[in-house]
Amino acid sequence: MARETLLTLAIMAALLGTVIVAQMMGEGFVITLATKATIFALAGVGLNLALGYGGLVSFGHAAFFGIGGYVTGILASHAGAGTAVATLPFTLMGSNQMLGIWPMAMLAAGAAALLIGALSLRTSGVYFIMVTLAFAQMLSYFAISWPRYGGEDGLSFYVRNSFPGLNTLVPVQYFAICMALLVLALIASSVIVRSRFGLALQAARQNDQRAAAVGIRPYALRLVAFVISAMITGLAGSLYADLNRFVSPAMMSWHMSGEIMVFVILGGVGRLAGPVAGAVVFILLEHLLGGVSEYWKALLGLLLLAIVLFAPGGLIGLALRRDRHV
Amino acid sequence: MVLFIEQALNGLQYGMMLFLMAAGLTLVFGVMGLINLAHGSLYTVGAFACAWVAAATGSFFLGLVASLVAAAAAGALVEVVVIRRLYHRDHLDQVLATFALILVFSEGTRWLFGSFPLYLTLPPLLAGAVTLPGGVQYPLFRLAIIGIGAVVALGLFFLINRTRLGIRIRAGEADREMIAALGVDIERLYTIVFALGAALAGLAGALVGTIQSVQVGMGEPVLILAFVVIIIGGIGSIKGALIGALLVGMTDVLGKALLPGLFAxxxxxxxxxxxxSAVASMLIYILMALVLLVRPQGLYGQRG
Structure with missing residues (x-):
């Protein structure tokens, strides 16, 4: 465990160090890449809670990522136009304050997860994978066919939302916000995993019946874990929307779900820093392989295949030379 | 009324096509316990094989044969090289590995054929429309798809219930170790089942590619619909796949045709x-949610 903590710190330090060096050398593009990796890592930290610790293989987390993004985009575009988002049951004005947008994004993602989770958790195993995938796809089709907020073309807003005391349009300052949230999410998730709730969740993953026999109700536990997980991923979606100042149904597509899953698995399922390592390596690969060939995704596919077949513990498992501890 | 009959036939045709996809998926899951995301890639392989062979030889029917052969061959190859190593792994590894296969397949197809869609021309034998009783004009080729779906469904029921191979498949579903102990070459059986499912997906790809167009990524939306079909029908059940496919096909087509008018x-x-139209695009998922509420294991699925 101690080695894993060290490794976690080392990975975070590497990410931070890269940005500091890039800032000194004036490489704005590298900072944006690092910000993207940080946001993806946050999305992965969310999924890891459900997938790694809860054993819930959700193939639909892009839905929550996209909901977080759309909440951000919709609030920001209304704030830009000075119109209300809704007038019933109460007047909800647009907003361009991140501190106001984040809770809304997380609430919306959490509410969707409550509904989707309540239905999906009636099933398990391979059904659960397909059901979550199908619900995410439903939301993505809805976003495509709902023309008010851009439909298939997506929705752009022109100014990044603001944060008190910072200029969010300066890449390094926006990176700092994302990094701080990632650190908070990592701390929160390590606290959750060690809490009574987290232990019961992991017990239910390892043996459903044994957990039930000692008085744990797996369904309720899993639903709570699923909702928290979705809220973190929703927050990441909000940050991602702000990074690009653009949201589109692609954020909800199943490719996105697959990618969030890849961050977690590439890094190491059920490892605290797994999603961080996974997201950083994914962005690096995208960048490096993208330079090698136009068809870099095929190379990525082969690499993923090799990892699944020959290194099932992911990168962190490889680094710690232990089997997956899930 | 004419519109309704036409749309109902479209729904039937769509459902039959979904059945071709879902049958392979549900067989592979039922027998091998494997979730295969790359099933949509095999559909794409079939479509491209058909388009390529039809363009090279000028014969659409040779193209159809090619779609079956190419998809079955690709399926068998993938099974032997990759999938075989995944049977004893958990679903997570299967999802990731087959997701990786999708990336390889779709970029590979893009590299071979480019990003532009290919189009297939119908042979004169199947082109044109027929007049149905009641005066409805309907394209012959779409009727042919309904026919092909029905033939495949009957064939599969016969195969599973009446032949030696079918007995082995059902036995493999029930108890893998036991039938291996009885001297059945289980690895070969798995390869055959996988290739059979792949061939059906390839055929579906070729048929749909003829109606629409053949392009990279065409298999992905269909794959997700096929998932919805087997969730509704129950995993592992061919009958469930047929009923589920028809339900999904009808609901989707009729919903998209009628709902905007009803709402108006x-x-x-x-x-x-x-x-x-927004509600219509979600209708099949709402159907799925309802089925999950009433029967989480699907209409014809077994618990556990």
């Missing part, structure tokens, strides 16, 4: 049509 009757303004 009860709602005022130009919003009605957009609300209607």
């Amino acid at each position: 009757r009860v709602m005022a303004g130009s919003d009605a049509a957009t609300v209607g």
Whole structure:
């Protein structure tokens, strides 16, 4: 465990160090890449809670990522136009304050997860994978066919939302916000995993019946874990929307779900820093392989295949030379 | 009324096509316990094989044969090289590995054939429309797809219930170790089942590619619909796949055709049509949610 903590710190330090060096050398593009990796890592930290610790293989987390993004985009575009988002049951004005947008994004993602989770958790195993995938796809089709907020073309807003005391349009300052949230999410998730709730969740993953026999109700536990997980991923979606100042149904597509899953698995399922390592390596690969060939995704596919077949513990498992501890 | 019959036939045709996809998926899951995301890639392989062979030889029927052969061969190859190593792994590894296969397949196809869609021309034998009783004009080729789906469904029922191979498949579903102990070459059986499922997906790809177009990524939306079909029908059941596919096909097509109009009757303004089409696009998922509420294991699925 101690080695894993060290490794976690080392990975975070590497990410931070890269940005500091890039800032000194004036490489704005590298900072944006690092910000993207940080946001993806946050999305992965969310999924890891459900997938790694809860054993819930959700193939639909892009839905929550996209909901977080759309909440951000919709609030920001209304704030830009000075119109209300809704007038019933109460007047909800647009907003361009991140501190106001984040809770809304997380609430919306959490509410969707409550509904989707309540239905999906009636099933398990391979059904659960397909059901979550199908619900995410439903939301993505809805976003495509709902023309008010851009439909298939997506929705752009022109100014990044603001944060008190910072200029969010300066890449390094926006990176700092994302990094701080990632650190908070990592701390929160390590606290959750060690809490009574987290232990019961992991017990239910390892043996459903044994957990039930000692008085744990797996369904309720899993639903709570699923909702928290979705809220973190929703927050990441909000940050991602702000990074690009653009949201589109692609954020909800199943490719996105697959990618969030890849961050977690590439890094190491059920490892605290797994999603961080996974997201950083994914962005690096995208960048490096993208330079090698136009068809870099095929190379990525082969690499993923090799990892699944020959290194099932992911990168962190490889680094710690232990089997997956899930 | 004419519109309704036409749309119902479209729904039937769509459902039959979904059945071709879902049958392979559900067989592979039922027998091997494997979730295969790359099933949509095999559909794409079939479509491209058909388009390529039909263009090279000028014969659409040779193209159809090619789609079966190419998809079955690709399926068998993938099974032997990759999938075989995944049977004893958990579903997570299967999802990731087959997701990786999708990336390899779709970029590979893009590299071979480019990003532009290919189009297939119908042979004169299947082109044109027929007049059905009641005066409805309907394209012959779409009727042919309904026919092919029905033949495949009958063939599969016969194969599973009446032949030696079918007995082995069902036995493999029930108890893998036991039938291996009885001297059945289980690895070969798995390869055959996988290739069979792949061939059906390839055929579906070729048929749909003829109606629409053949392009990279065409298999992905269909794959997700096939998932919805087997969730509704129950995993592992061919009968469930057939019923589920017809339900999904009908619901989707009729919903998209009728809902915007229905909404316009009860709602005022130009919003009605957009609300209607947005709801129509979610209709099959709502159907899925309802089935999950009542029978989480699907209509014909077994618990556990």
